[in-house]
Amino acid sequence: MKEQNSQLIKQLGRVGVLFGGRSAEREISLRSGAAVVAALSELGVEHVAIDIGEHSIDHLQKAGIDRAFIALHGPGGEDGRIQAVLEYLDIPYTGSDVQASAIGMDKLRTKQLWRGIGVNTPDFAVLNEQSDWAGVLNTLGGDVMVKPAHEGSSIGMARVSSPGALKDAYVAAAKFDAVVIAERLITGAEYTVAILGERALPPIKLETDHTFYDYDAKYFADDTRYLCPCGLDETTEQQLQAQALQAFRSIGCRGWGRVDVMCDSNGVFQMLEVNTVPGMTDHSLVPMAAKATGLDFNALILAILSESLSQ
Numbered sequence: 001m002k003e004q005n006s007q008l009i010k011q012l013g014r015v016g017v018l019f020g021g022r023s024a025e026r027e028i029s030l031r032s033g034a035a036v037v038a039a040l041s042e043l044g045v046e047h048v049a050i051d052i053g054e055h056s057i058d059h060l061q062k063a064g065i066d067r068a069f070i071a072l073h074g075p076g077g078e079d080g081r082i083q084a085v086l087e088y089l090d091i092p093y094t095g096s097d098v099q100a101s102a103i104g105m106d107k108l109r110t111k112q113l114w115r116g117i118g119v120n121t122p123d124f125a126v127l128n129e130q131s132d133w134a135g136v137l138n139t140l141g142g143d144v145m146v147k148p149a150h151e152g153s154s155i156g157m158a159r160v161s162s163p164g165a166l167k168d169a170y171v172a173a174a175k176f177d178a179v180v181i182a183e184r185l186i187t188g189a190e191y192t193v194a195i196l197g198e199r200a201l202p203p204i205k206l207e208t209d210h211t212f213y214d215y216d217a218k219y220f221a222d223d224t225r226y227l228c229p230c231g232l233d234e235t236t237e238q239q240l241q242a243q244a245l246q247a248f249r250s251i252g253c254r255g256w257g258r259v260d261v262m263c264d265s266n267g268v269f270q271m272l273e274v275n276t277v278p279g280m281t282d283h284s285l286v287p288m289a290a291k292a293t294g295l296d297f298n299a300l301i302l303a304i305l306s307e308s309l310s311q
Contacts, residue, residue, distance in 0.1 A: 015048075015065060016069070018077065019033020019049065020052055023151075036280055040069075060089055066092075068092070077277065080098040080099065084098045093311075096254050096255060104251050107149045120271060125181065144160060147180070147182075148173045149181055187265070188263040190205070192204050195248050200244050200248075201293055207225035240261065255304065258285060260275070
């Protein structure tokens with residue numbers, strides 16, 4: 001194994017860890033980037049940390065890197081823009097390509113694509129200032145989740161059940177994004193399925209005492225419960241993995257990522273969204289799922305980087 005890792009590390013060359021950025025998820029990206037840098041240091045991989053901001057193209061050109069580990073979350077780093085820059089500079093990178101990143105970052109386009117090919121996803125409506133708030137609630141069953149279409153980490157999200165609250169939630173979400181959707185509330189069990197290469201890792205069941213799995217529950221709360229094994233029987237767990245992998249691939253995603261899922265009252269798995277650059281902090285889910293398969297954090301980083309060698 002050490003010999004294999006040594007050969008892989010030589011193939012990887014100098015790795016640029018791209019983190020930070022200017023999105024609302026900057027704080028989480030800084031933590032993800034720091035974790036990746038620490039792993040590369042322990043592994044003996046030559047690397048440089050690059051906080052993406054102004055003059056990022058110039059910084060990338062001067063860094064002299066052979067490939068990039070993208071640890072950027074949110075707009076600017078997860079939506080295809082940095083991926084396009086890297087392709088222009090002929091620098092291989094981790095994760096999904098330009099098109100898949102752009103679609104995956106857009107919850108509305110993702111759901112429209114899934115609906116078109118028969119992937120289960122909750123009913124939804126696009127909101128604007130002239131929306132019939134009571135009508136939207138009635139159509140979507142009376143309880144909804146309001147989401148900015150291009151943000152992650154539950155930023156700008158709210159759970160509402162009255163016309164006035166829906167309007168207020170729209171106004172709040174619109175501060176983060178020009179496109180805001182309302183999604184039928186699914187009240188069943190919540191799962192997340194990490195994808196690594198061509199396989200779906202063991203699903204994790206998420207439990208929180210918060211109103212929903214919000215930003216604080218994801219990154220800071222110590223009472224959020226992560227169940228892996230997730231409690232499903234083997235056949236049902238395999239079905240969940242297969243559906244998540246189909247949802248991931250249907251967008252054109254590659255390398256690694258995560259699919260968030262709810263199980264509705266009829267026992268049907270409903271795909272919520274795809275994360276093409278999931279968090280890599282001490283509260284993050286992909287490392288948890290990888291650990292369940294015997295991959296520690298450092299091995300996971302190498303596995304993600306190895307996927308970039310085929311570009």
